[in-house]
Amino acid sequence: MNHPLILVAVDFSIGSRSALEHAARLAAKQNARLHILHVIDSLALSMLADHRGESFDSASRVAFESGRKSLDVWLARSPLPAGHEITICIGNPLHEILEHAKRFHASLLVVGIAGAGGNASGAGSTSLKIARKSPVNVLLVRQGHPQPFTKVVACLDLSDITPKVVQAARDIAIQEGAAVDWLHVWNDPGFMMPLIGPFGESGIGMATDEMPRHDELAARVTAQLHAAVQEAAAGLTARELLKEDARAGHGIEQHVTETSADLLVLGAHGHSALHYVLLGSTPERLLARLTCSMLVVKDAS
Numbered sequence: 001m002n003h004p005l006i007l008v009a010v011d012f013s014i015g016s017r018s019a020l021e022h023a024a025r026l027a028a029k030q031n032a033r034l035h036i037l038h039v040i041d042s043l044a045l046s047m048l049a050d051h052r053g054e055s056f057d058s059a060s061r062v063a064f065e066s067g068r069k070s071l072d073v074w075l076a077r078s079p080l081p082a083g084h085e086i087t088i089c090i091g092n093p094l095h096e097i098l099e100h101a102k103r104f105h106a107s108l109l110v111v112g113i114a115g116a117g118g119n120a121s122g123a124g125s126t127s128l129k130i131a132r133k134s135p136v137n138v139l140l141v142r143q144g145h146p147q148p149f150t151k152v153v154a155c156l157d158l159s160d161i162t163p164k165v166v167q168a169a170r171d172i173a174i175q176e177g178a179a180v181d182w183l184h185v186w187n188d189p190g191f192m193m194p195l196i197g198p199f200g201e202s203g204i205g206m207a208t209d210e211m212p213r214h215d216e217l218a219a220r221v222t223a224q225l226h227a228a229v230q231e232a233a234a235g236l237t238a239r240e241l242l243k244e245d246a247r248a249g250h251g252i253e254q255h256v257t258e259t260s261a262d263l264l265v266l267g268a269h270g271h272s273a274l275h276y277v278l279l280g281s282t283p284e285r286l287l288a289r290l291t292c293s294m295l296v297v298k299d300a301s
Contacts, residue, residue, distance in 0.1 A: 003031055003032055003033050004030060004032040004033070004107035004108075005032060005033045005034075005035055005104050005105065005106050005107060006023050006026060006027045006030070006032050006033070006034050006035070006106065006107065006108045006110060007035045007037060007100060007101055007104055007106040007108070007109050007110070008020050008023035008024075008034070008035070008036055008037070008109075008110040008111070009037045009038075009039065009093075009097045009109070009110070009111045010036060010037070010038050010071075010074075010112075011038065011039075011093070011112075012070070012071075012074055013112060013143070014112070014143040014144060015111075015112025015113055015141065015142070015143035016111070016112040017077075017078065017112070017143075018112055018141045018142065018143050018144060018145045019110045019111055019112040019139075019141040020036065020075075020078055020080075020110075021078050021079075021147060022110060022139065022141045022145070022147060022293075023108075023110040023139075024078065024079060024080050024081055024084075025147060025148065026108070026110075026139075026172075026175065027081050027084075028081050029175045030175065032107065032108075033083065033084075033085070034080065034081055034083075034084040034085070035084070035085045035086075035087065035100075035104055035106070036071075036075065036080075036084060036085070036086045036087070037086075037087050037088075037089075037096070037097065037100050038067065038071050038086075038087070038088045038089075039088075039089055039090070039091060039092075039093040039096045039097065040060075040063050040064065040067055040088065040089070040090045040091075041092070041093055042090050042091050042092060043092070045059055045060060045063055045090060046059075060090055063090065064088060064090065067088055068088055071086065071088065087100065093126060094126055094129050094130065094133075097109070097111070097130060098130065098133055098134060098135070101134060101135060101136050102135055106136050107136065107137070108136060108137050108138075108139060109130070109134050109136050109137070109138045109139070110138075110139045110141060111126075111127055111130055111138065111139075111140055111141070112127075112140075112141050112142075112143060113127050113140045113141060113142045113143060113293070113294075127140055131268070131294075131296045132268070134296075134298065135298065136298060137168065137295065137296065137297050137298055138295070138296045138298075139293065139294075139295050139296075140293060140294045140295075140296070141293045142291060142292060142293045145262065145293055148175075148176040148177070148178070149172065149176045149178050149262050149263040149293070150176070150177075150178050150179070150262060151178060151179055151181075151259060151260060151261040151262055151263070152169055152172060152173050152176075152178045152179065152180045152181070152261065152262075152263045152264075152265060153180075153181045153183055153252075153255060153256055153259065153261040153263070153264050153265070154166065154168075154169035154180055154181065154182050154183065154229075154265045154266070155183050155184075155185070155252050155264060155265065155266035155267075156182060156183065156184050156225065156228060156229070156266075157184070157248075157266075157267065158184060158221075158224050158225065158228060159267070160299075161267035161268075161297065161299055162228050162267070163228070164267065164297050164298075164299070165265055165266060165267045165297045166182075166228060166229055166232045167232065168265055168295060168297045169182075169232075169265040169295075170232040170233075170236065172263070172265070172295065173236055173238075174235070174236070178263070179236070179237040179238065180233070180236055180237070180238040180239075181238070181239050181241055181255070181259060181261070182225065182228075182229040182233070182238060182239065182240045182241065183241045183243060183252065183255055184221065184225045184241070184242055184243070185243045185244075185245050185248045185251035185252055185255075186221055186242065186243075186244060186245075187244060187245065187246045218242065218244075221242060222240075222242050225240055225242060226240055241255070243255055252264070252266070253289060253290060256290060256292055261292055262292050262293060263292060263293050263294070263295060264290065264292055264293070264294045264295070265294075265295045265297065266294070266295075266296065266297065267296075267297045267298075267299075268296050268297065268298050268299065
């Protein structure tokens with residue numbers, strides 16, 4: 001039987017320690033293989049070699065040997081499942097992490113939000129790029145995060161990716177024994193109509209003539225949200241929540257803060273229509289601000 005593989009990237013930071021321990025716990029619960037990846041930054045290594053007046057190849061051999069010894073010591077501080085594998089390589093961290101996720105056909109890529117740069121909250125630039133470019137689902141773990149997850153907010157934009165977000169949130173809620181909020185942030189499209197149209201006509205008039213009433217629209221979106229999560233909610237402690245906010249990211253962030261959620265689950269892509277807002281690059285914007293962990297669900301996963 002070919003078990004799924006969880007790939008976790010580590011860099012000796014506090015953030016990657018949290019990522020490692022989450023990845024190890026999830027691998028055990030999912031009966032998945034755990035693969036640990038450590039990338040030695042080739043640019044930093046090249047600069048060090050130049051400073052020491054030695055060749056890059058010589059510096060690489062020393063860095064690889066010392067890196068493996070240091071990694072073994074570092075890993076020994078965390079409980080890891082039997083049969084876990086380790087890869088150390090030299091290169092561009094972003095490129096190598098993404099390439100190894102594809103090469104290993106990982107089902108999940110786990111990284112720490114605060115990396116070697118030492119950001120206390122929010123996400124570093126590498127984490128942001130991984131979340132955007134990864135071909136597989138990405139779990140970005142906040143440093144020092146308590147385990148396991150207890151409060152999950154699944155942000156649903158009711159686009160084509162919604163079923164995958166719902167399933168991912170359900171899976172992790174069952175594994176972790178967490179409560180789930182199914183959240184949809186929306187804005188009445190009538191409020192977004194221009195007051196004066198391109199030829200002087202009243203946008204308010206167009207909205208009145210063509211748009212459903214606010215209460216009718218809210219009821220319609222509520223029904224869509226319920227239909228999207230009804231089956232997945234079975235057996236979970238879950239709520240369906242409709243939140244109105246002109247800025248999707250703001251509405252999501254506010255709800256996560258108010259509920260003290262420790263994991264946000266949302267899709268990497270969305271699309272707009274009259275009855276809900278465009279999320280688009282919302283995951284990237286939220287990553288830079290949130291203090292909770294985030295699971296970014298990909299279309300291709």
